[in-house]
Amino acid sequence: MVEFKNVTKKYPNGTVALKNINLKVSKGEFVFIVGSSGSGKSTLMKMILKEEDASDGEVFVNGYNVSTMQRNEVPYLRRGLGIVFQDFRLLPNKTVYENVAFAMQIVEAQPKEIRRQVPMALALVGLSRKANVYPNQLSGGEQQRVALARALVNNPCLLIADEPTGNLDPETSWEIMKLLSEINSRGTTVIIATHEKSIVDALKKRVVAIDKGEIVRDQEKGQYGDEDKDYKIHH
Amino acid sequence: MKIRTTKYIIKEGFINAYRNKLMSLASISIVAASLVIFGMFLLITINLGQNLKGLEEQPELEVFCDHELDDAQVQTVEQAIKDNTKIQGYTKVTRQDAFDKVKKMLENNASVLEGMDESFLPVSFKIKLNKPQESKQAVEELRSIKGVEKVTYPQQVIETISKLSYWLRLISVIVIAILLIVAMFIISNTIKLTVFARRKEINIMKYIGATDWFIRWPFVIEGIIIGFLGAVVAFVVISYGYSAIGDKVNSDLIYSGISFIKFVKMREIGFEIISLYAIIGSSVGAIGSVMSIRKYLHV
Secondary structure (H helix, E strand, C coil): CEEEEEEEEECCCCCEEEEEEEEEECCCCEEEEECCCCCCHHHHHHHHCCCCCCCEEEEEECCEEHHHCCHHHHHHHHHCEEEECCCCCCCCCCCHHHHHHHHHHCCCCCHHHHHHHHHHHHHHCCCHHHCCCCHHHCCHHHHHHHHHHHHHCCCCCEEEEECCCCCCCHHHHHHHHHHHHHHHHCCCEEEEEECCHHHHHHHCCEEEEEECCEEEEEECCCCCCCCCHHHHHHC | CCHHHHHHHHHHHHHHHHHCHHHHHHHHHHHHHHHHHHHHHHHHHHHHHHHHHHHHCCCCEEEEECCCCCHHHHHHHHHHHHHCCCEEEEEEECHHHHHHHHHHHHHHHHHHHCCCCHHHCCCEEEEEECCHHHHHHHHHHHHCCCCEEEEECHHHHHHHHHHHHHHHHHHHHHHHHHHHHHHHHHHHHHHHHHHHHCHHHHHHHHHHCCCHHHHHHHHHHHHHHHHHHHHHHHHHHHHHHHHHHHHHHHHHHHHCCCCCCCCCCHHHHHHHHHHHHHHHHHHHHHHHHHHHHCHHHCC
């Protein structure tokens, strides 16, 4: 599904964000990427979307060789991915329904398909009754669920979430994480970059810890950190 | 591209242009102003060309004999003209005819001619050629006849006008190029505002997997709308203005007896002008908008 082979990322200003990363995520997996701010986990996520290119090494996503991909192929790579952000990124002038439908419109889906898929996606995240509401009338957790519905509506095989609960209170964070875990149990591969120690520890999923651009730990049924050193520094 | 995508794109284009009313209006005015100036040059060029053609179709030459020639010598000149195969026919203008004409031209001031007779005027021949395109050679041949002082021909006028219209065209191309570039930058700036207002949306679209052209088209449509509206405004201004001036000048010219200069009627060239305007306006708008979104598409 996702594979990093000897990937190094140097930014033009000389910062080395990632050093010789080797990582493989198989189909159907649920992976937490953890690490402090500036550890390189955001860069790693961006490379899956081809928002950043590797300086060295190769990245494979969903059968594409992202490192050698042409610019005009990028939209088609992203259509196979569902993406969720910390700040939700919903369109404020569109209703919940329209926000989700928009994701299908831009991939030129059949209107019939749109009418069928959007309610299903909204039902999955439990927002069927708020379909005609505008994002600013929703709570943060609800907005993130809309974003999730939008990410899922095109049936991606891989869901990427960069700090999906970063702006949410602990209780809502739990709901979102449970939802993500449920989505994973339906067969979607899920990769989450997060700071939420309690959730990571409780869910007992695969954990990849990054520190100073290197993978320092990769554990099945892992914990956030043995000494939670990074966590204390940044909170 | 699918029909509903096209619909979406056109709708978004109109929404963009409308949201940005003030800047759109400013851009439309600039495009219109540039096209009006362009239209003025164009109309002058068209009119010169048209009148030039009219002049070229007038094959008449006039040969003036030396005014000191006696009747016998005039006779030989006349014979030479008669013998020239390029000449279809001629009329002789005697000294008396010329004198009458001068008298008539002076009208009330004819008194200056008092005490003078026709002898200071030359005999001349008005000549009609077989083929107007042979006029240059004919002029050379007529000039070489002994006793001919000068030959007047419309070619002189034609040459002056063609030279004038060449320079006019050159200047107009430069002026128009500058104006259109300015218009393009202003449109590009207007659209930059829309792009900036919608940068979040563009960003989201890019993440969801919209292609570059899907994102670009609504802005291109916005540019085309602005350019096209500018063209329409310019056409209205120029056609009204031109008709008003043309009618006035045409009637003045007829009144003063100069009938060979004629303004081309707007309805004869209106369609060409509006199509040219529409094409130029729309392309300026489209290019301007493509220029402005390039930067924002690199997510």
